[in-house]
Amino acid sequence: MREFAKISCSIWGSEKFTGLPNDDARLLYLYLHTCPHVNSLGCYVLRPGYAMSDLGWDVDPEGAIRYRNGIEALSKANLIGFDKQHSLIRIVDFLKYSPFANPKHAKGALRILDDLPDCDEKSFLISDIERQKHLPDDFLGHEFDTVSIRYQNSSDIPETRDPRPETKGRGGEEGTRATAVADAPSPGPSLVSQLADALGFNDPDGRGWPKYWAAADAHIIASRWITDLGLTASEVIEVAVSNAKAHGTPANGPRTLTRHMQAFAAAKNAPPLEIPAQPTGGLTHDRAIARDRRQAAADDALQRRLYAAARVD
Known part of the structure; x- marks a missing residue:
């Protein structure tokens, strides 16, 4: 004792x-x-x-x-x-x-x-x-x-x-x-290191990291954003950086960021946005106009996903 x-x-x-x-x-x-x-x-x-x-x-x-x-x-x-x-x-x-x-x-x-x-x-x-x-x-x-x-x-x-x-x-x-x-893939450590670089708090020995990113379970949680939520490493980094910019700080830890990752994954896997056809008044639209509308719809969907990932409480 x-x-x-x-x-x-x-x-x-x-x-x-x-x-x-x-x-x-x-x-x-x-x-x-x-x-x-x-x-x-x-x-x-x-x-x-x-x-x-x-x-x-x-x-x-x-x-x-x-x-x-x-x-x-x-x-x-x-x-x-x-x-x-x-x-x-x-x-x-x-x-x-x-x-x-x-x-x-x-x-x-x-x-x-x-x-x-x-x-x-x-x-x-x-x-x-x-x-x-x-x-x-x-x-x-x-x-x-x-x-x-x-x-x-x-x-x-x-x-x-x-x-x-x-x-x-x-x-x-x-x-x-x-x-x-043994069963799970192990992207965690390398992914956390990439996040540290993207969020600007990396250093060779990890001593400059916020303590919740240096904790052992940070690697486990980060790996599950890929294995369970189906996100890619680039998407994970994109959401983390977007969230940091929205809040003016990279201080959010892996547990808090999980909610943002889940929101992004939900938006990513949502059914395509259906845009009702506009009356043409008898005019014929060429392929270039149709292609521009599809691109605009895709850009809008991406912006909504990024907004949801950055703003979810």
């Missing part, structure tokens, strides 16, 4: 923290940093009963609702990641503020990692660890059983995480199962 926890005094100026819906959520966030279960990775299994007992919510008939609502609020604010199946808590950016101090610290933390249940939150944690100093030389070559998020349809990309992990088998029938990562 850790003897102390680091919580920045700037938390009281954090819009994410102060913007939480109630004091229950804020208390729960502080509890997750300081409870007896927290470890040097900021990622651990926490059974609801233990937390409710520590917080004194177990005597409240609605204690379970308070806890669930608090977890959902923190997940939606991207202050924590949560795996419901394993009751696994991952404090977002924990290692950013409590990094490994030395090789011994890193070695002890990696022993904790081995014991964590396999789920998508563990995948996100490994991505965070890879950015740390003092890692053993063989860490990047070490195999961890992890899985990635699988969603049923494009509207399932949540603000509140609801992971549906698959088991990565080790033999027999289970060994034939492939994870979502």
Whole structure:
């Protein structure tokens, strides 16, 4: 059990923290940093009963609702990641503020990692660890059983995480199962890099990126704009740049941009616009005029798609 926890005094100026819906959520966030279960990775299994007992919510008939609502609020604010199946808590950016101090610290933390249940939150944690100093030389070559998020349809990309992990088998029938990562195409990383270039915040090591674009799930979400929505890379970049120009900033992250991508895909797949024939008054129109009208209609449809992608809330 850790003897102390680091919580920045700037938390009281954090819009994410102060913007939480109630004091229950804020208390729960502080509890997750300081409870007896927290470890040097900021990622651990926490059974609801233990937390409710520590917080004194177990005597409240609605204690379970308070806890669930608090977890959902923190997940939606991207202050924590949560795996419901394993009751696994991952404090977002924990290692950013409590990094490994030395090789011994890193070695002890990696022993904790081995014991964590396999789920998508563990995948996100490994991505965070890879950015740390003092890692053993063989860490990047070490195999961890992890899985990635699988969603049923494009509207399932949540603000509140609801992971549906698959088991990565080790033999027999289970060994034939492939994870979502193995099944899905992988345009994500290169696409995110192209977006970074187009939006003007790219640099060789990615340190200048907004944190929601540098997060591990940015690649997963971006790849699904292509695999699930049927967009091309050039269309994705076109929508992102159009949205940035409309708002005067490239700050919108992948989750917010998903709504714009969905709107663009809907407009793209909409039936052709039917333009009622105009009375000709007995005049005969040549092919050049008809071709000009078709081009004008196509240009109008494109402008409507771009407007919908840039203006959707």
